[in-house]
Amino acid sequence: MKNNLFKINNIVWDCTKKELKATGLPTSIPLFEVDSEDDICDRLSDKYGFCIMSLEYEPIEDEAAAELQMLNDVVPGWTESRPGGLVCNNSRQGGIIDCTIGTNNWFVIFNDGRPLRTDFPTRRDAIEAFVRIQRASTFVTSEVNVVV
Numbered sequence: 001m002k003n004n005l006f007k008i009n010n011i012v013w014d015c016t017k018k019e020l021k022a023t024g025l026p027t028s029i030p031l032f033e034v035d036s037e038d039d040i041c042d043r044l045s046d047k048y049g050f051c052i053m054s055l056e057y058e059p060i061e062d063e064a065a066a067e068l069q070m071l072n073d074v075v076p077g078w079t080e081s082r083p084g085g086l087v088c089n090n091s092r093q094g095g096i097i098d099c100t101i102g103t104n105n106w107f108v109i110f111n112d113g114r115p116l117r118t119d120f121p122t123r124r125d126a127i128e129a130f131v132r133i134q135r136a137s138t139f140v141t142s143e144v145n146v147v148v
Helices: 017-023 037-048 063-074 123-147
Strands: 004-013 029-034 052-059 087-089 095-099 106-110 117-120
Touching: 004 037, 004 063, 029 037, 029 063, 029 123, 037 052, 063 087, 063 123, 095 123, 106 123, 117 123
Parallel strands: none
Antiparallel strands: 004 029, 004 052, 087 095, 095 106, 106 117
16 A cells, blocks of 8 residues: 655644653654555654644655755755755755665765764655754754853
8 A cells, every 4th residue: 555645734742831842742744654644643643652632734746855845944955866866965064865876775974074874774764864863953052052
């Protein structure tokens, strides 16, 4: 059975503001895969451990374009060699996401010197890792700036 891709927005979790801040629960997910739209809330709850009070979603037809948009939402300036292929961004916050020839595993190179991340089975897995790592470092930086 072919899975369906959705962009999830305006997620309202059944938790306190303190829990929301402490857990870093997302309020949007640019690319989420489920068997059917009826599974969205259950799958999100299973993945994050909190129930959902409400959300909005829209189907995604072009997976490669959605992946590129996911990257550009975090760090603008990403381009791809071809749909579904290598993606790169030469800014300091960007990097390269590509696939090895021998194993077909995907990897992430960060332009700012963070360690190479390897062995992702799909391009989407590598992109999601980049986005997660970038958002986590932005969150930590923001928190540090607030404390100082």
